[in-house]
Amino acid sequence: MFTAINAGTSPVVATIIVTPHFTNGGVTCDGPIKTFTITVNPTGEVDQPASQVVCNGSSTATVTFATVNTGGVTTYSWTNNDISIGLAATGSGNIPTFTATNAGTSPVVATIIVTPHFTNGGVTCDGPTKTFTITVNPTEKSTSRQARLYVMEAALRQSLLERSIREE
Numbered sequence: 001m002f003t004a005i006n007a008g009t010s011p012v013v014a015t016i017i018v019t020p021h022f023t024n025g026g027v028t029c030d031g032p033i034k035t036f037t038i039t040v041n042p043t044g045e046v047d048q049p050a051s052q053v054v055c056n057g058s059s060t061a062t063v064t065f066a067t068v069n070t071g072g073v074t075t076y077s078w079t080n081n082d083i084s085i086g087l088a089a090t091g092s093g094n095i096p097t098f099t100a101t102n103a104g105t106s107p108v109v110a111t112i113i114v115t116p117h118f119t120n121g122g123v124t125c126d127g128p129t130k131t132f133t134i135t136v137n138p139t140e141k142s143t144s145r146q147a148r149l150y151v152m153e154a155a156l157r158q159s160l161l162e163r164s165i166r167e168e
Contacts, residue, residue, distance in 0.1 A: 006040040010071035011120050014038045044116035044127030045069050046076060053135040056102040060134060063095035065114060072120030082110035085136045102136040109135045 006012050016038065020031035047066045054060055065076045077092045085108055086101040095112070102108045112134065116127040 004038065004040040006042045009042050009045070009068045011042065012040045014040070039121050039123075041072060041118055041120045041123055041125045042069055044074060044118035044125050046074070046114055046116035046127065046130050048130050049112075049114065049132040051133045051135070053137065054100045055137050056100065056139045058100055059097045060095075060100055062097045063112075063132075065094055065116075067116060067118075069116075069118050072118050075117045075119070076114050077117065078112055078114040080110050080112050082108060084108060085110045085134060087112075087134065100134065100136040102138045105138050105141060107135050107137050109133050 014037065016036050018034045018036075022029045022031065045067045047068070049063055049065065052060055067074045075092065076094070077090070078095065079090050080087045083089050084101065084103075086098050087095065087110065110133060111131060113129050113131050115129050118125045118127065
């Protein structure tokens with residue numbers, strides 16, 4: 001038994017040729033040659049996705065996962081720790097654009113973890129995960145300081161106008 005290692009980005013195929021020998025009484029007899037191969041797949045790999053920052057009600061950019069691996073098929077599964085932004089808790093493949101949501105008053109940061117799966121010859125090798133975030137900023141509320149100042153200024157003007165009318 002041995003541990004096969006492939007630090008590359010594509011499957012490595014080794015051809016093994018075995019010739020059996022039987023020796024008895026000083027005579028060696030060769031048996032039939034057997035040839036077989038061992039394929040060692042690379043570990044799954046995914047390029048680091050970019051994090052995004054968007055506003056409430058805006059569309060996110062499509063997240064297209066990519067890899068440097070060749071010679072097989074790489075698929076991706078992902079998890080999202082905050083579905084309040086409008087993205088499902090789990091999925092597979094690329095993440096299509098979606099309308100981001102944030103009903104609160106502070107930014108919401110969702111952490112997405114993607115796992116690559118490299119498949120070749122009926123064998124799947126998972127790779128290390130990559131993490132990125134989607135931050136959804138809230139919509140500015142009319143209760144901001146600027147709005148309060150506007151209301152106070154309007155009340156002061158009204159008061160001064162009423163005083164001016166009484167003095168006339």
